[in-house]
Amino acid sequence: MDLRVVVVGAGLIGPRHAKSILSNPHTELVALIDPLPNAATTAQQLQTSYYPTVEAMLQAIPKPDAAIVCTPNHTHVPVSRELLASGVHVLVEKPVSDNIDNGVEMLRFLQRPENTHLKLLVGHHRRFNPYVLKTKEIVDSGSLGRIIAINGLWTLFKPDEYFAPPGDWRRAQSSGGVVPINLVHDIDILHYLFGPIVRVHAEKTLPQRPSPPHEAEEGAALTMRFASGVVGTFLVCDATPSPHNFETGTGENPLIPKCSSDADFYRIFGSDASLSVPDMTRWSYDGRSSKGWNQPLTAEKFDVEEATPFDLQLAHFVDVIQGEAELSCSGEDGLRALIVCQAVRKALDTGETVELDSNIF
Incomplete structure (x- = not known):
């Protein structure tokens, strides 16, 4: 049976999700929801219904099976x-929340016995x-x-x-800022x-945009330690011309042209070999x-x-939703990535190395 799906948000990402819904043989796009007037035109182009709010949609049509939140x-x-409380399964774009407390509160809502049937998938689609x-x-x-x-x-302009x-938010x-918008994907x-x-430590890059109106960070150089003992470095910056980022490399x-070569963004070092991504070259003896x-x-x-x-x-x-798979990226997974991003921002603000607790609750 086809799943009836709505998309909430008609900005950069919403229409891309809508096209996936239209191309999937098991889903039907039944509405696009966004308060901005030009969203009605986008809905018309997608040949679906338009509503300014979730409440208006729920009052006008039968309850959908699922929603993709791209706000x-x-x-x-x-x-x-709002959608989960109405019994609608949700795929929410990353980050799962803009702060830890709200994210934890939503996960606790899902843990209530009457809500355990509801599914929340966090849209870290790069998995x-x-x-x-x-x-x-x-x-x-x-x-x-x-x-x-x-x-x-992750460096580009x-x-x-x-x-x-x-998009002034x-x-x-x-x-806003490059940490919660972009770095969260890589985390x-x-x-x-x-x-x-x-564990994380972070240093800010030199700002390139006038402040105000730009208040959020443009970049950071990070050092990281994983629970496994793996260590890492990461440079994130959205103010430099560069092919070294996930979008350009893959x-x-x-909207971002692919670079055919010399656009690696990960280098993984092991005891027997190393691997560069996305050229997928394994170097060994x-x-x-x-x-x-x-x-x-x-x-x-490879x-x-x-x-x-x-x-x-x-x-x-x-x-x-059909009970044939476990969540690839649960609300807990999404919140863990957000916790690291919050730690990065704390490190940027204080100059301190931040220790992290992997327990959410």
Whole structure:
């Protein structure tokens, strides 16, 4: 039986989710919800109904099976709570919340006996990116040996129009910034690959935009320790021309041109080999008479099958609702990524190294 799905939010991401719903044989797009007047035109282009609010939608049509929430970060919890309280399963875009307390309160709401049937999937869709899936396969196979360290990059240049109304919330410290908007994706991938981060230190990059109106951080250099003992460094910055970011390297976002080469964003170092992503090259001394720097390295490249992460994530959401799969990224997983991002911001503000507790409750 097809699932009736609504999309809440008609900005950059909402229409992409809507197209996934339209292309999935098991889902039907029944409404687009957004208070902005131009959203009605977007709904018309998607050939679906338009409503300005969730309440208006619930009063006008039969209750949908599921909703995808793509609203500004600070509205994720109230919008998701409204839908969940009405008995609608929710896929909420990352971050799951704009603060820890609200996120914890929503998870406690889901733990009530009368709500345990409800599903909340956090939209860290890069868990479904073929490059991430292949990386996890390689890491989990043990072919790199014991993982020692990770070096990561998310560096590019956001244009002025990205911050123009109605997207001016991205300039505010309370709701925007490169840490909760972009770094949170990579933190979730790092958790997915290597387990929880338990310590962070961060230094701010030099600001490039006028403040005001730009209050939020533009970048940071991080050092991290994982519970497993793996250590890492990460540079995030949205004010520099660079191909070293997930979107440019994988071509995942149709709005950001893919770079065909020299656009690596992760380097994973193990005791037996290292791996660069997304060129998927494994460097080792395999086949050599001995292991050491006086030997030439062997390069092995892995193929990656192309697929659309949003489509794979939606298919997973359908399976979860139908009881055929466990949540890939639960509310707890989403909140753990947010906790690390909050720790990064604390480290930026105080100059201190921040220790993290992996227990949410």
